[in-house]
Amino acid sequence: MGKAVSVLRSGGKERKTKRLFRRTVSQLERITNFSKTEIKQWHKLFLKDCPSGQLTEEHFVSFYVGSFQSGDSRRKAELATQIFRTFDRDGSGTIDFREFMCGMNVLMRGSITERLKWAFYMYDLDGSGSISTNELLDVLKLMYEIRYPEYGLEELEKTEPQLQMLAERIFQELDEDGNGVLQMKEFVEGIRMKPYLLSLDVEGGRLLIFE
Template identity: 30%
Template sequence: MGSRSSSLNNVPNGQELQQQTGFSAAHLLRLYERFQFLDKDNRGHLRPEDFEAVLELSENPIGDRIVEAFFKPGQETVDFPSFVRVLAHFRPTEKNRNRDKGQPDPANSRTQKLKFAFRLYDRDRDGKISRAELLQVLREMLGMQVTEEQLQSIAERAIQEADLDKDGAISFDEFRKSLEKVNIDHKMSIRFLE
């Protein structure tokens, strides 16, 4: 434990991040090494183009959206603590973790994972996934594999099934309800800690 703890002292905000995210000291050290690898110019922050070195993102049809999730609106760089807080969404949910009342859900809770996924669709940040936003994601994910008519049909059906208040869009609550039976832990996991 001594060598890990002392090494964690080299990680910016290491102890605090460990408490906030649930990552172990070893995981944080590995994430810091990856961050430094992506930070080729040793600036202490990453720009969107730095993520191009992550093969899994460059091959993912919505990789650009995932990279954007690391950056708050108007923000052009991300520091290590922010980087880790975003990656915490992709940790498995801890079934037996006790949480203090009044504390926010951890980033790896089912609700926080769903909010993160919802933001990938809700491009205009109005709290709803419109038909146009859903179509845009479907085009990015399915590309030339299906016709435009098929994409339109898929989007229409998804909206009809999820849109409980019939306003023509999907709210977060409707999104969450439509994914009740989906194993979010399985869908939202990254093997970046192995």
């Protein structure tokens, strides 16, 4: 009898899980630019790496740091933590499949406004709701190290003054009230009005929005 009850409970739990998954797929179809087939494919990949259905910050940071040979591991971990935070919408410390897909949607198929909002959260290192020149410069330096892995420490140090000038130029263009920090509205609307800022870089690439 006990075994039969256990089987019934297990079957009920499985049906509930399937219903929840179908509901999640339906929601993601509405709020992202992925098809049902694509969402299911992503789900298989997600569960392969995260059988529990929850991606931890430690797992995410470890994978990210290991993906790039160049740059200081501590610094790369800082950037990875920021990326994780932009995906972790509810601040739970883990990323579920829905959060993961919403984040990937912005990066892969998001509009310019969506990607700019995401970039803003990336640059807001302390989560204050605004970006300082130092925060912008810090992330630009990290992105530069990752984008140009062939450069050694000496070459990276030579480019720092240029990146400093880039950060200051962006602030001059976007800081409308002159208070020394950028708010979300200033950042997003400013770049939409001045799209040439997206092409600013010391090597001809694009660092302001992550590609």
